[in-house]
Each structure stands twice: as C-alpha cells, then as structure tokens.
Amino acid sequence: MSAAPSTTSALPKAAVPFLKIPEHGEPYLEGHRCSACKEVFMEARRACPKCTKIGTLKPEKLANTGKLYNFTVVHRNFPGVKVPFISAIVDLDGGGSLKGNLVDIEPDMSKLKFDMPVKVVFRDAGRQDKAGNKYLAYFFIPA
C-alpha cells in the first residue's frame, strides 16, 4: 500500500499471511478459491495444486465456523512452548482446512470429538518478534 502510515497505528501484525487485519472491521482468514475446481487453499499460488489450472485462484474471506477434523494433545514440545495443548485440524464451513490450537477446552482426549463444531477467534499471540511487535493469531474454540 502506498497510503501514508497511520498516525494512530498500533495494529498488531498477523502471525501468518492468510490472517488479514483490516484497519476497520474484524480480522478474518483469507483463502484462495480455484474458479475451475472450486477447491480452497490458504495461501496464494501461481496455479491450482489440485487441478493445475493457472491463474484461477481468487482471494475470498473464509467462514469463522467449522468442524474439528483431527486433533492430538501435545505433551512434549520445544523448551518455552507451553504444554499440554491441542493441535487441531479444522475444516472451515464453505471450504478451507488449516491447523491451529484448539483452546478454551481442557487438553484431554476424552473431551474431544471428531467433527465437533468449532469457531475461529482472533487473539493476541502472546509472542513478540525481536523488534517487540505484537502479533495477532487465530485460535479455534468449541462452538
């Protein structure tokens, strides 16, 4: 963007490129739908990974609701990463699949069900980069 930097500023950065933070309005996940095969991908690509058509991927705002396709409770991770946590793979309603943390529910396998409905929420990542910038991340919560 060539617009002058905002003087009010203070928008956090996005933890991943497909998390969009508009200056006005709510953050959202952006996917790219192939106009030929209709599949949705989280990131832009030169051609469709599924059908190989070139230039058919168009950005699209994705749903904030979906279903829990897969999950695991992670008990051991790198130093500094808080465990246990739930690593979840979610199919968004209307298209798009992505991995993220499922929160606001006990990290206990017996509490988790395949296909349980979830919502996408946007919260502070709790991590900063070397320059001290704050980041916004997406999380899944039980719907």
Place this chain on the structure above:
Amino acid sequence: MTNVYVVGTDMIKFGRFPERTVDDLGAEAALLALADCGLTIADMQAVYCGNLFQASAAVGQRVLKQIGQTGVPVVNTANACATGATAFREGWMAIKAGVYDLVLAVGVEQMGKGLLGGGGGKDDGIPTEGLLGSGTMPSVFAHVGLEHSRKYGTTFEQFAKVSVKNHHHSTLNPKAMYRVETPLEEVMNAEMISYPNTKLMCSVNVDGSAAAVLCSEKKAKELGLMSRAVKVRASALASDPWSKHNLAAMDFNPVTQIAAKTAYEMAGLGPDDIDLVELHDCFATAEIVHYENLGLCKDGDAGRMIDTGETALGGRIPVNVSGGLLSKGHPLGATGIANIYEITTHLRCEAGERQVEGARIGLTHVVGAGSACAVHVLEKV
C-alpha cells in the same frame, strides 16, 4: 533394458557417534558393502550418496576422500526421509539406462537427539509451533494415526502393539541401536509425546550408514557375483499428490499408494507375492496406515492385522523384522539403504535368528515429510 542386481550390501550397527564425522561413517558402510562382493572403489563407475543434514556439503565426494578419489561422477541426493532410497534409485536408473555397469550407493546421517520438525528460525515474525498447532514429527504422525482412528476406530493399544513387535524384532538384530523388549504396558505408560505416540512409539534418532553395490546382469555374470545377487524387480518414487488435508496436515497416504502401485506394476506382482516388508515406521502410528497403503491388507483391516500378529516374525507377512526405525534407529539418509540391506540379507538366507523362512520377494518403503515416497521390490535370484 538390463536387469539390475544388488551384489554387495552392508550397514554399520546404528548408534550415537558424536566423535565421528559423516564422511567417516559413510566410508565405513561403503567399504563394508564393497567387501561384501569382493570389489573395490576402483571398480565403481559412479557413486550416489544420500545425506540430508549436510546436503550442501558434498558428502559423497568426502566419502571418496576417505576410501579413494577415483574421479568418478558423484551425485548427492537429499529427499527427506527418502534420501537414501533416492540415491539407490538414481544408481539403479543409471544402470537401467545402460550408462554404467557398477555403481555404489551410500546413505549416511549423523543426527542430534530430540524433536524433529516444527522448528522455525525465522528472522522476522514469530515461531508458530505450539501457537498454530504442532508441526513436530510426533504430532504430525499423531494426526496421521488419529485420522485412521477417525475412519476405523483404531485404538491407542493397537498403535502401541506396533512398538512392542518392532522392539521385540530388534532383539534379534545385532545391528539395531536398541535391543530391548518393551511390553505393552511399558509402551503405553511411557512418557506421552503427542497422543497416541508415547516416547517408545517414536523412532530413535541415531547416527548410521548403509551402502549397496548395484550391478548390471552382464557384469554380475562376468564377475561371478550371481550366487548372492538379489534382483531389483521394481524401483518407484512418488511425490505427494493433492489431497484435501495435505496442505494443512501432511498426508502420507496417497504418496505411498502411488509409489506402491507403481512398484507392483513394474514388478508385475501384487502384495500377496511379498514375503517380508521393511516399511517406514517413523512412529508406531505410521506402520498401521502403511499396511493399508502398501496393500498388505484391505482398508480398515490394519488394526486387526497387528492384533493377530500377522506382521510379526513367523506371521503371514512379517513387517520390520530388523526392529524398524522404532528400535533399529532412523538415521534419515541411511534408512532407505539400510532397508535394502535388511531385505537382501533375508533373500540371501543370511539373517540368522530373525530370518524370514523361505523369503523370495521383499519390499522396502520409506516416506519423508514434504513429501517423498520410495518403494523397492527385491527378489532372490
């Protein structure tokens, strides 16, 4: 096109050798494989070297500086956990094409301890491990296992039984890193890493090397090497095709199915003709899904297969009698060629206590994140 044979092969006992170098480890296996067929590096027309962690550092050439700089072409391969198998396959292809009669394939890796995957040394931005799910290998393969549970109801106990079996097999293999029985309760009660993978259901990061000498039919006959030769009936490599959850979660199933189908077609046989299998049990969950991906049973039958002991030594189709990656160890670049060594050893009836009786045809499989899958079918001559 000529038939291609493995005429010499060997591996070092896998272990932890922090005081040694990658080239020294690779050189040891290379010399062992050459000695196995009574040849020397001077007989080799090309060298194919698989190594992942030093992929930019001319490992194959460094091996030759340890065992003889003959000036032959050296090709270094890096292809995730299919690195060693890819080096082997490149050698096979060169002989098939009629370019060479004798080549050496070496796979070698020096590993640290600890978790693989999920890292992110980005200069800008923040690490996303543990923030946006988990990309560590135990977590990735936890998702692989639970996808099987989702479809077929596969249980924690069934996954754990894979580890019990392969640890048992390793007690019969003098070249395995660990040679310790692990009863089911011990496997299930070990530290949970990513459910359902406990620590004893994760492969062992070890240092190791393995090598194979590949030869054309004409040359093998000329050199009198046919009596212990093993024919490469098929060599197949695949990359991951598009599948719905591949980009979010890594899907190792279709890539394996493609490589297996290609290999069976090339070999002109099917899963029922296979007498033993060395497959990529990087985690206990992985072995279960690959029973189906390789066609060893029908879809949904893998849990029953591990329950009934069909894949244990003495069973209908023994899998990972070497101890597998879970107990023999998994030095990434060496693993694919170590599998070739294991199958060849059985087809030569030289596997000692763990010998699969009457083995005539064996299959090797490796699959690495990214993804790359190699399947080879070997046959007793």
